[in-house]
Each structure stands twice: as structure tokens, then as C-alpha cells.
Amino acid sequence: MPIITVEHLSKHFKVYRRRTGFWGNLSSTVSRKHDIIKAVDDVNFSLERGELVGYIGANGAGKSTTIKMLTGILVPTSGHIDVMGLTPYRQRKENTRRIGVVFGQRTQLWWDLPVIDSFELLKHIYEIPQNLYKQNLEFFSEMLQLQPFLSTPVRRLSLGQRMRCDLTAALLHNPEILYLDEPTIGLDVVAKEQVRQFLRQVNAERQVTVILTTHDLNDVEKVCQRLIIIDNGKIIYDGGIDDLKKRYGKTRMLIVDLAQAYSDIQLEGVDLTRRDGNRIWLAFDRDTISASEVIAQLTARYEIQDLTISEPEIEEIVRRIYELGVH
Amino acid sequence: MVRRYIKLYFLLAGAYVRSRLQYRLSFGLMCFGIVISEICLLGLLGALLAKFRTVNGWTWAEVVFLYGLGNLAYSFMRILGSQLDDFDRYIIRGELDGVLIKPVPPLFYILANRVELIHVSRALTSVAIFVVAFHLSGIRWTLDVALFTLTTILSGTLIMFTLMLISATVALWTTKSGKLTDLLISATKEATAFPISIYPLAVRLLLTFVLPVAFVTYYPAQQLLQKGEFLGMPELFQFGAPVVALVMLCVSYLFWCSGLRRYHSTGS
Ligand SMILES: Nc1ncnc2c1ncn2[C@@H]1O[C@H](COP(=O)(O)OP(=O)(O)OP(=O)(O)O)[C@@H](O)[C@H]1O
Ligand SMILES: [Mg+2]
Numbered sequence: 001m002p003i004i005t006v007e008h009l010s011k012h013f014k015v016y017r018r019r020t021g022f023w024g025n026l027s028s029t030v031s032r033k034h035d036i037i038k039a040v041d042d043v044n045f046s047l048e049r050g051e052l053v054g055y056i057g058a059n060g061a062g063k064s065t066t067i068k069m070l071t072g073i074l075v076p077t078s079g080h081i082d083v084m085g086l087t088p089y090r091q092r093k094e095n096t097r098r099i100g101v102v103f104g105q106r107t108q109l110w111w112d113l114p115v116i117d118s119f120e121l122l123k124h125i126y127e128i129p130q131n132l133y134k135q136n137l138e139f140f141s142e143m144l145q146l147q148p149f150l151s152t153p154v155r156r157l158s159l160g161q162r163m164r165c166d167l168t169a170a171l172l173h174n175p176e177i178l179y180l181d182e183p184t185i186g187l188d189v190v191a192k193e194q195v196r197q198f199l200r201q202v203n204a205e206r207q208v209t210v211i212l213t214t215h216d217l218n219d220v221e222k223v224c225q226r227l228i229i230i231d232n233g234k235i236i237y238d239g240g241i242d243d244l245k246k247r248y249g250k251t252r253m254l255i256v257d258l259a260q261a262y263s264d265i266q267l268e269g270v271d272l273t274r275r276d277g278n279r280i281w282l283a284f285d286r287d288t289i290s291a292s293e294v295i296a297q298l299t300a301r302y303e304i305q306d307l308t309i310s311e312p313e314i315e316e317i318v319r320r321i322y323e324l325g326v327h
Numbered sequence: 328m329v330r331r332y333i334k335l336y337f338l339l340a341g342a343y344v345r346s347r348l349q350y351r352l353s354f355g356l357m358c359f360g361i362v363i364s365e366i367c368l369l370g371l372l373g374a375l376l377a378k379f380r381t382v383n384g385w386t387w388a389e390v391v392f393l394y395g396l397g398n399l400a401y402s403f404m405r406i407l408g409s410q411l412d413d414f415d416r417y418i419i420r421g422e423l424d425g426v427l428i429k430p431v432p433p434l435f436y437i438l439a440n441r442v443e444l445i446h447v448s449r450a451l452t453s454v455a456i457f458v459v460a461f462h463l464s465g466i467r468w469t470l471d472v473a474l475f476t477l478t479t480i481l482s483g484t485l486i487m488f489t490l491m492l493i494s495a496t497v498a499l500w501t502t503k504s505g506k507l508t509d510l511l512i513s514a515t516k517e518a519t520a521f522p523i524s525i526y527p528l529a530v531r532l533l534l535t536f537v538l539p540v541a542f543v544t545y546y547p548a549q550q551l552l553q554k555g556e557f558l559g560m561p562e563l564f565q566f567g568a569p570v571v572a573l574v575m576l577c578v579s580y581l582f583w584c585s586g587l588r589r590y591h592s593t594g595s
Contacts, residue, residue, distance in 0.1 A: 013591060039594075060594070068592055073427045075588050089588075096430040108425050112346030124338050125429055127331070 002046035003177065003209050004070065009079035010233075011040040011065050039065040041233035042079070047211070049176075052203045054220035055213045057230040058322045063213040066230070067181050070211070071101050084176065097126065100170030100208075104182035107166055109154045115165050116150045119172060126173035133172065140168040144198060160191035167198060171208070178202070180212040184219055192216065196223045217315045229321060236325065241314065248317045253310045254282040254294055259303035267297050273320075278305075283320075332435065340442035347444075358448035365452045369394070372520070383524045388463040389552055390521065395453070395460030397519025397544040400483030402453040405446040408488045410438050414495035415504050421593035434492075434583060466551055475550065482568035483519075483543035489572075489579035490515055490538060496579070499586035511538075519544045524558055531558060539575065542568045 014034040040062045047053060057063050068074040069081060072088030072095050081088055088095045102108075109118040123133045141147050144164040149157060157165065163183065170178060180199075184192045200223055202208050214220060220227055220241065227244060229237040237244060254270075258278045265272055265280065269289040274281040284294055291309055298304060347354065372394055373387070382390050417423040417437065426433045466472060494511045498504035518540045523531050534541040542564070549556060550565040557564065 013594075064594075068424065071428055073424050074590070074592055092427065093430050093432075096428050099428075101428045103424065106421075106425070108428075110342055110346060113342060117342065117345075121338060121342055124335055125431060127430075 001049075003049045003051075003084055004045075004047040004211075005080070005082040006043055006045050006070075007080040009040055009043045009066070009069065009081060010038065010077045011062075011069060011074060012077045013037045013039055038233045040069070040076075040230075043230070043233070043235050045228060045235065045238055047209060049209055050203070050207050051226060052199070052210045052224050053212070053226045053228060054224035055211055055228050055230065056215070056217070056220060056318065057213075059215075061230045062233040063230060064181050067101075067179050067211070067213060071099060071179055072096065097173065098176050100173070100175035100178045102163075102166050102170045102178070102180045102183050104163070104180070104185040107154060107162055108169055109162070109165055111155050112153055114151045114153055115146070115157070118154065118165070118169060122169055122172055128173050132174070136172050136174065137168075140171065143201065144168060144194070159186050160188065160194070163187060163191070163195060164198075167195070171202065171206075174206075175208065177209045177211070180210065182213055182215070184214060184216055192219070199223050217318055221314050229318070231322065231325070237321065244317060245314065248321065249311075250285050250287055251283045251317075251320070252286050252291065253316065254284065254291065255308045255310065256280050256282060256298065256304060257306040259305050262302055265302070267294070267301075270294055270297075332431075335431065336435075336439040339436070339439040343441050344444055354445065357445045361445060361449045362452050365398075365449060365456070369456055383522055384556070385522050385554075388460075388465070389548075389554075392460045392464040392466075392552065393522065393544045393548055394520045395457040396479070396483070396548065397516065399450075399453045399457045399480055400487055400519065400543050401516050402446065402450040403480070403484040404487040404491065406442070406450055407484065408438065408491045409443055409446055410441045411491050411495040412508060413505055414508075415498040415502065418498050418502055418590070419593075423590055424592055427587075427590075433587060434580075464552060472551065475547070479547040479551075479568055482572035483547075485572040486539060486543050486568070486575055487512075487515060489575035490540070492579045493582055496583045496586040499589050515540045515543075522548075522556070524556060535560065535564075539571045542571045 013036070015037055016034045043062075043066065055063055055066065065074065069076050070083060070088060072092040075089045083095060084098060086095045086098075109115065110121065119133075119137060122128070123130075128136075141150065144167065146164060146168065149161055154162065154165070167183070178199075183199075184195055187195065196219060199210055199212070203210050210223075212219065212223070225240065227237065227239065227241050228235060253273075256279070258280065261278050265275075267282065269284055271283040272280060273283045282294065284291075295307070298307075369391075373391070377387065380387060385393070414437070417426070423433070426436050429436055461476075490511055491508060494508040495504055497507060515538060518534055518538075523534050523541050523545050526534070531541070534545075546560075546564040547568050548554065549562075
């Protein structure tokens, strides 16, 4: 039994040609002149309990919109969502008790109050029994080292500290699913690592199902077992990360330092993906052309100072998928 | 269940008050300002009435009573519903997202979340004004009168609140509603202060059937002051306030719910 099932899910936004001011807004609402944006377009997937899934896509691909429908914030234009047997926007209250949500861009904590006050308020809002609350608070403050700033007002926390508090806030009521929309945005390397470590642990020890969106593919590589890629509202990849590498990682990258900046570079069976001064990046498919053939071509035509061949990085694979689509 | 919500209301309201506590001086000044302006308004009304003696056959004591009653409903409504004043910011900034992921009714959460204490100072002033107005009006104080007055105040508060809720909900379609809310609220407050007999028929119908603020003061006052001035409307209207309040509550809540389903959040 999947914990989340999404079938033919779509969300279309009507975007009215903007006019300013109240009457402008009203008249453009009434006049119904609009464009339709298919933010999410016929999306299907399902998640098993305990999965840890990365949901990625370029800016505006539809990640946040999907999360908002899953959490019950937005009503879908069409399609079905089943989360633990509930339809999130219809059974919103029951659904919210069983999920945790973190928006990396916006804190859910009380801005001017000490961190601990927010936790206390959430205890009442979610009706968390006192002993469970104490137990969880201890668990999370130990794991995320919250103790030093529990009585600091949220507005004075650093981004990393705030994110740790937001994670705690989302998990105090023992949710079965945790939705994270860009939980590592703006964090430094160490803080990011801490968040990743935390998510792995929460997933492993508490069997929390986790969906996270991100632009940092290290998050995905280090945290997730499964990857869903959305592009222009449509899912273009859904599967394991190793599979992705196997399927799309046939491309090797040859990084070459030329002796001079040649104005046009022409090679067969090779893509020039980047150039920076004398350095060029050449992508080629190892099934159609071998590295030695590429190098032979190069040395025949240009003067070379140095070269390295790199294994495909997930980052590079995904960048190519964003740019060129799947094939 | 009810206890849980009452407790939650005070916890959330308390949290907001505590976060505002650091601006103690401006809080004090604002309370002071509100009290002064309330008294000035009443003084102005008194001076005007003293000059004309009667308004359309209403003595000045009766008009002051009307004003006091309307003002009381208004000030209670402000405590209950002022959080809807700038409801559009929940939409413009997508803050409604955070409300919708909590296991409480969104409207309850919004109403509980940003209760401004300064409105309490206005309410206290209004109570004082009403007590004086009640005394001046010469109404005999019996249990029936007391119950009727309380019901009237409660219904009036709810009627004004529902108008506030409806105008705030408009923001779910138009994104902005702040100005509409301000306009509607000040207009309704003015409309409760005078007998509606001073207005032309069209306005009277509007204030009875569309924005039913005539049920906040005018019709109940017919009963309390024994005026018997119905302007061709059924006499039953003097007892109509609770019914109107209930109907308005249902209508505005349904409108609110349909608005929520329209909520589009923001594109990050
Ligand atoms: N409330 C809205 N009204 C109109 N259009 C919207 C709204 N929310 C999102 N969109 C549009 O829908 C598309 C998907 O947006 P969404 O926020 O889901 O993207 P995203 O994948 O989260 O992007 P990002 O990585 O930038 O956060 C975008 O084209 C966006 O402009
Ligand atoms: Mg987003």
C-alpha cells in the first residue's frame, strides 16, 4: 500500500493581465482575459512508506505547486491525490495532523518570540501529549544542538539555526510524512550537511517518509534513494539515482586546456558544453565514440596543453536533462 | 472541544501580545489616542444635537443611545475581527500557506493570531459611553430589557463582523481588499449612529436587506425606546437582529469557504 498516490494531477493557474489597484484587479478578474499556466500537468507517482525522495526541477518547474497540493494548501485543477487514505484539501485537518511541512523560504515560527515559545504553541495547536512533547523536544534538541538558543527570539537566529528549529517544529507531533520545500536554501556547507544527516536519521529511526525539493543535487545524492524530476509541470524521470547515472551517465566529459583560444572548434560526435578562456568542456557518449578517438581528433587539429576525463556527475546529468530533456 | 479552542485562542492572542510587548510606549500612546478620539467624537455629536435638539423626531438622548449601541457593537467587532483588516497580506505574501497546514480551522487561527490589545481600550470606552447613554435614554431596567439588550449587542457585533469577513474574503479573488474593508467598516459604523429614517428609501432598503446594519441599532431600538417607527417594514423586525446575525454568519462563512478553495498561494 503506497502512502502517497498521485494520479493525473494537474494545477493550472489563470494569470490575468495585471492591472494595478483594487479596481484594476477586480476588473481584470471579471473581464477574464487570462493566460493559463500549467504549473503541474498530468503528474503520476506513488510513494511507499519510509521512502526518501528528492523532487527536483528547474525554477518554475512545478515543485512547490505539487507540494502545496500534497499538503492540502492548494486545490488541484484535476486529478486525484491520496495521502494515507485522505484527500488532503478535503480532509485538510486530519491530514495536517499527520504531516510535517517545512518551507525553506519562510519560517513557521513566531518571529518575535523565543524559539521554545513556538514549540509550546505548536504543542497546543497539535494537541501533543505532554510526555511525548518532552521526549521529542529532548530528542531533537540533542540531535540538532538547539539548547544554546532555545530562549533566543527567532528573528535573531542565523539561517542555519532557524532551519534546525523549523525542522524540529515540523516533527514535534510525530508526523508520518515530512514535506520539505528547499530545506537547504541559503545554508553553508556545514549546515547543509547537518540537515542532510538529520533527515537520513529521522527517516531511518522514525520511519518518516520524506519528500524534499532542492536545487542542490548533493542533497539528493547524499540523502535520497529515489529521484523524481519534473520539467514544465511534467514528470520526466522517476527512479533510482544509480539508474539515472546508468541511463544518462554514458556521457563522459573531457576537459581540455588548449594552447590558444581557437575561435571555432569542430569535432565529430562530441558536444562542446562549456568554454572558459582556453579551457573547453567536451561531452561525448562512450557508446558511440571512445575517448582515444576524441583525443586523436583533437590532437590532429589543435594544440593541447592538458586534458582530463571526468566521470559524469549527477549535477552534470541533471543539467543536461534540464537543458535537453530526456532521450 | 470548545474549551480547547478557547484556550488556544488565548494562547495565540497572548503570544501576539507578548511579541508586541517590546513596543510598550507606542501601545500606550495608541490606547490613549483611541480613548481621546472616541470621547471627541461623542462630544462633537453632543454639540451638534444640542443645536438641533431633535433628528427626525428622535430626541438627542435617543440618538446618543443609538450611537452608543452602534459604537459598542463596532468596538466589540474590532476585538473579534480586526485581524481581518489587512487579511490581504496573508494572500499577497502567501502567509495563508502556513495557516492551512495547521490542524485548526483557518478562520479561527487568523482571528486568534493577531489580536491587538488596543481594541480593548476602545471597547472599554464604548461600554462607558453606552452605560451613560442607556441612563440618559430613560429606559426602565428589567430582566427582559437586559436580556434583549445583550442579545442585541451580540447580534450587532456578529452582523458587523460578517460584513468585515465578507469584504476580507473578496481578497481571495482580487488579491487586495484592504481599502474595501476600510470603506465598508467606516460606512457601516456611520450608518448605525443615526436613525435610518433620515435616509432616502433606497438607502434604507440597502441598510435593511443588503448590508443589514439597520438591525444593529435602528430596529432593536424600536423595541427598547418604544418608538414604533417602522417605515413600512414589518414590526417583527425589532426582534430580527439574532436571525439576521445567524443568516449573515452562514452566508459569510460559506463565502469564506468558497474563497479558500480559490486560494492560489504565491509562486514562491
Ligand atoms: N499563485 C500562482 N499564480 C500564478 N502562477 C503561479 C502561482 N504559483 C506558481 N505559479 C507558476 O507555476 C509555475 C510553477 O511554479 P512553482 O512555484 O511550483 O515552481 P518551482 O518548481 O517550485 O520553482 P522554484 O524552484 O523556483 O521554487 C511557475 O511558472 C509559476 O510562475
Ligand atoms: Mg518552489
